[in-house]
Amino acid sequence: MKRTIVFALLALAACTPAPTPEPAAAVEGIYKPLADSKGETGTDISTIPMTEDLALKRQEVESKADGSVIDWDLAGNCQDCIGFADIKVGDAWKVDNVETEGFNLRTILDEQLGAQSAAAAEDGEAAVNCMTFIRLESDALPKTTPPGDVNVLDHAFTTW
DSSP, X not given: OHHHHHHHHXXXXXXXXXXXXXXXXXXXXXXXXXXXXTTSSOOOGGGSOOOHHHHHHHHHHHHHSSSOSOOSBTTTTBSSOOOOTTOOOOSOOOOOOOEXXXXXXXXXXXXHHHHHHHHHHHHHHHHHHHHHHHHHHHHHGGGXXXXXXXXXXXXXXXXX
């Protein structure tokens, strides 16, 4: 009975997928060899977390090739990397942009900010025009015969 439980636990452990590291841990793991060696040692491609599809494609290509197909450091995007003396991997990981073909989050946000600023400028111009109209009307009403009531216009002007 004990032997059956041990085999069942071993089978369960073998079938349980490894936990996925947090994004910060994944990024730190990718750049750690470059950071620790100040660029003297690159990141082994086998340690870079890839989707199963990409990893299988890479494995298939390399199994049919004479040697490594990717002969540069993917993390540093360089071959014989230099210039990593100051690289530091911190504990925080934050997305700075999202880009795909035809999509750039920073560009979209910049365009929206521009559109919002233009709309705010239009609203401001409309308010000035409205206030000018109200002031002109309030100035003209007392001069009419009989003089008009300017209380409503004065209230509107004050509200603006």
